Amino acid sequence: MSTLEPDRAASAERTPSPDRLGTAVSVVIPCYSDERWSSILDAVVSVQKQLTPAEKIVVAVDHNPALSARLREALPEISVVDNAAGIRGASATRNAGAADTTTPLIAFLDDDEVALPEWLGTLIAPFSDPDVVGTGGRYEPIWETEKPSWFPDVFAWVIGGHYEGMPETVSRVRNVWAGNMAVRAAEFRAVGGFLASFGKLAASSQPEDTSLCISMHRYSGGHWMYVPEAVIHHAVPRERATFAFFVRRCYSEGHGKLLLRANLPTQDDDETLSEERLYLIRVLPRGVLHELRDTSRAFSRVCAMLAGVTAAAVGASVAIGQRVFRLGKERRETSHKVL
Structure with a gap:
């Protein structure tokens, strides 16, 4: 995580309305597959048991009318909406759910997560500051199988878990x-929500949440807060406990972050990838030193770290190559039109 200075001029010009600063919150849970039926129900129940109640719970279903019908029958007390006409994927599905809310705050929880009872109240507490446009909480991974002995803790982001180097206290980031996030609805809608063409679908894993956070910051001058006390449990299925998944996910991260930079052109390139630079320069070296303390597992974990960095670098290189090829093709097509 990294710290950003807000645009003070934009912040000063913004005049918060009473509605914008309200504390009423809706929770959106995106889903897509009947195979996650039990985990979807667990996610909904965890929101229903919050000490700070949500005004509305919305389950958004991605191109699966049978699942929508099943949810409406099983959970008549909540709202079920369909992402049927739009682009497939988590981004568009979250947007469909958010469109069904009217509260000044919107929280997002994924369908493979369970929120602890204090989650929602803790997550929205920082919104008492009018300059806060969004918040996020801590992910605690729940492994279906035993965590692999080779898995380095500093790479817990691979399976959606809190990793070494993240803040341990409420911090500006x-x-x-996206799976443990709350936003001001006005700013969220003003930037168009999550970028529907950018995100997670099938094997594709692009940082739609980072894109949204940067866009909302640029639009409003406001900032994001990380709240480690807002805890969710995130399921890690057996198939994600493999070295093959680890490498694929690292590759996707490198590839996706370079695409993010292309999608968010800015005069300040340091902003887009600042966190990644700090991770490479500060967090990873500390992670290596930490792993070396356990001599029985040090070799396998350090090798996994090297493999992860290499895979991310390859992914980034491929993204650069694809972008160069695409730009060259566009220039050639433009020159042909001129001629």
Whole structure:
């Protein structure tokens, strides 16, 4: 995570309305597959048991009318909406759910997560500051199988878990993760919500949450807060406990972050990838030193770290190559039109 200075001029010009500063919150849970039926129900129940109640719970279903019908029958007390006409994927599905809310705050929880009872109240507490546009909380991974002995803690982001180097107290950050997030609805809608063409779908894993956080910061001059006490439990299925998944996810991270930079052109390139630079320069070296303390596992974990960094670098290189090829093709097509 990294710290950003807000645009003070934009912040000063913004005149908060009473509605914008309200504390009423809706919770949106995106889903797509009947295979996650039990985990979807667990996610909904965890929101219903919050000490700070949500005004509305919305389950948004991605191109699965049978699942929508099943949810409406099983959970008549909540709102079920469909992402049927739009682009497939988590981004568009979250947007469909958010469109069904009217509260000044919107929280997002994924369908493979369970929120602890204090989650929602803790997550929205920082909104008492009018300059806060969004918040995010802590992910605690729940492994279906035993955590692999080779898995380095500093790479817990691979499976959606809190990792070494993240803040341990409430802190201002560049971005948070979409599965444990709350936003001001006005600013969220003003930037168009999550970028529907950018995000997680099938094997694709692009940082739609980072894109949203940066866009909302630029639009409003406001900032994001990380709230480690806002805890969710995130399921890690057996298939994600493999070295093959680890490498693929690292590759996708490198590839996706370079695409993010292309999608968010700015005069300040340091902003887009600032957190990643700090991770490479500060967090990873500390992670290596930490792993070396356990001599029985040090070699395998350090090798996994090297493999992860290499895979991310390859992914970034591929993204650069694809962008150069695309720009060259566009220039050639433009020159042909001129001729």
